[in-house]
Structure formats: C-alpha cells, structure tokens
Amino acid sequence: MEHDAWPLVLDLAGVFFFAVSGSLMAAQKNFDIVGSLFLGSLTGLGGGVIRDLVLGRFPNAFAEPVYLAPPVAAAVVVFFLLPAVVKLRRTLLLFDAAGLALFCTTGTITALTLGANPISGALLGTTTAIGGGLLRDTVANVRPQLFDRHDIYAVPALLGAGLVAFLWQVGAYTPASGGAVAVVVFALRVLSLRFRWRVPFAAVVAHREGRATPPAD
Template identity: 70%
Template sequence: MLAPLVLDLLGTFFFAISGSLLAARRGFDIIGSLLLGSLTGLGGGVIRDVILGVTPNAFANPVYLAPPVVAAVLVFFLSGTVARLPRTLLVFDGGGLALFCITGTVIALEHGANPIAAGVLGVTTAVGGGLLRDVVANRDPQLFDPHDLYAVPAMLGAALIVVVWSLHGYNPWTEAAVAALVFAFRMLSLRFRWHVPLAAVSRHPA
C-alpha cells in the first residue's frame, strides 16, 4: 500500500499548484501565491484533523510545508508555459480531489470514525481546500457552481474507499483504481458539462 504520507503530500502539491495558479491569474505577488497555495493544499486536511480532535498534520509534520513552497516556485518560473494551458488549474485541482478523498477517508477510518463519518470527512478533506481558495481569491466557489459536479466525484471516491475498507479489500490496486476513477470522472464532468439538478425546480411565470 502506498504510504498515506506520500499520497497526502502529492494531494497537497496538486492542490497547492491550483492555488498558486489562481494567485498568478489574480495578479498576486509570490507571497500571496505561497499563502494561497498553502491554504488550498493544507486547508482540507486541517479541517478534517480538527474535527477528529488530533493535531493537524500540517502543523505536526514540517514536511507538509514543502509542497506549497515547491508549487509556488514552479508557478513563478513556469507561469508563461502554464498560461498557454488554460485547463491546467482544473487538472491539478482534479488530481488533488482524487487523492484527498482517499487519504481523508482512510485517516478518518484509522482514527476510529464510523464509515459514514469517515466518508463525510473524506469529502471534506477533498473539497475544503478548494473552497477556501476560491473564497479568499474572491471567486465564486466551484463547490457551489450549479453547472459543476465538484463534490460528486469526491463523494463517489470516499464511498468506494469505505466499501473496500469494510470488505478488507483496501490495497494499492484498489487505491489506484479509485484515484483514477475519481480523476477521470472529474475530467469527464468538465468536458461534458455534467451537473446535478438544482435545489429547487425552476418555475417560470406563464
């Protein structure tokens, strides 16, 4: 099984890249890029750990500070290249979403959370950083975009992890399969503009 630390750091890096890319598009300076990348990469995990009543990994292990730094530096030097790839932010955001719905759920299960609570915390880990990123950058959160499925792939991934964990089938293969499925689902939803029904039926006056 891939070490949870490795998956968590990869997810942190992917989300931090998306935060730094958004900072660059908003015209922030390098410090703003670092802070927004850190908030995006670490925010979801901090929320999860606070709910679980444990010291957040971001504060307990200094290595978690490395991915946001690397992300900010990469975006700084490669901004011209990534500017020519308009969907880069969404791709890295999808990668972070796919990994964090797994690690968030597994960490919750390892701390004794029941399956439903673990799934909820997995989704929270996956969408929390992106939500904080969008709010701080003064952008309409993707989480609440009626034309997006932002949380649905994370819900699917967290649910699958709970199932395979309960069946004692959690291993590197199921881990990789769930991550690939969530990422593919996220990319396809963007490509084909999938969305779920609105909270209320739209009523037009006669």
C-alpha cells in the same frame, strides 16, 4: 517502497497538486509570490486541517514539517514555469482534479484509521477533498466551484470517498485499490468538466426554467 509509506506519499502528492492550483489562481489574480505561497498552502492544507480538527487531533499540516514542502515547491514551480503555461484555466482545473482524487482517498483512510465509522469517514474524506478548494476560491474572491450550478465538484469526491470506505469495511482496501479509486475520481472529474455535467437544481421549478427562483419576501 514500504506499505506504510504509501499514505504519506499520496497525501503529499495531493497537497502538491492542490497547492499548484492555488498558486495558479494567485498568478491569475496577479498576486505576488507571498500571496502565491499563502493561497497554495491554504488550498493544499486547508481540507486536511478541517478534517483533523473535526477528528479532535492536532493537524498534520503543523505537526509534520514535511507537509510544508509541497506548497513551497508548488509556488516555485508556478513562479518559474508559468510563462510556459498557455491555458491557465484548464491547467488549474486539471491540478485541482488531481488533488480532489487523491484527497478523497487519503482523507477517508485517515478518518477510518483514527476510528471514524464508514459513513463519517466518507464524509470527512469528501471534506478533505473539497475544503481546500472552497477556501481557495473564497479567499481569491471567486465563486466557489462547489456552488457552480454547471459543475458537479463534490460528487466525484463523494463517490470516491464512499467507495474507499466500502472497500475498507469489507477488508478489500489496498494501496493499489486506493490508487484505482483515485484514477476513477480524476477521470470522472475531467469528464464532468468536458461535458459540463451537473446535478439537479435545489428546486424543481428552477430546474425546469433553467434559473434560480428568488425567495419570496
């Protein structure tokens, strides 16, 4: 496969994995097939659209029709294979982790290629990785994983995007190194779910007491 084709392949794979997680949530919420396609598309394409708009360019999701294929494929796969899925919640989280891992890499590279500095590139890569999941959870009316105090949803993406930006800056980024970063992010995300890792609360008192403290009137 040509070197220039790898970013597109990884980007489309990320769209597919995130779209599957969106379609699985649609099935969990008893949406119809149209709702499944919409939620899958929103999840798979939302983060990239946000990134592209911030970068001031027409979103790839609408400029390149090929980006519409993964959400359609995801909706079809979930429609036919859902009865074989025993643990829906765990499957959704695994596909979400795979999308997160790929998008924090491809999103950062896209931003850097278009002229963003390493810090901005890493932030936009993180936005690409978490944006679709945030939109999915909001539209499906569930608490976004980003705000779950028992989750470190954004941390693996931020670490992966930062590492990709560093490799790019020192001239060491290759498709292989990008793939390795994605594998590390995926593993970190899965381990965080397995062992329920979390970051400190927003306030020391809340962390010590194990609960949030309401603001004073």
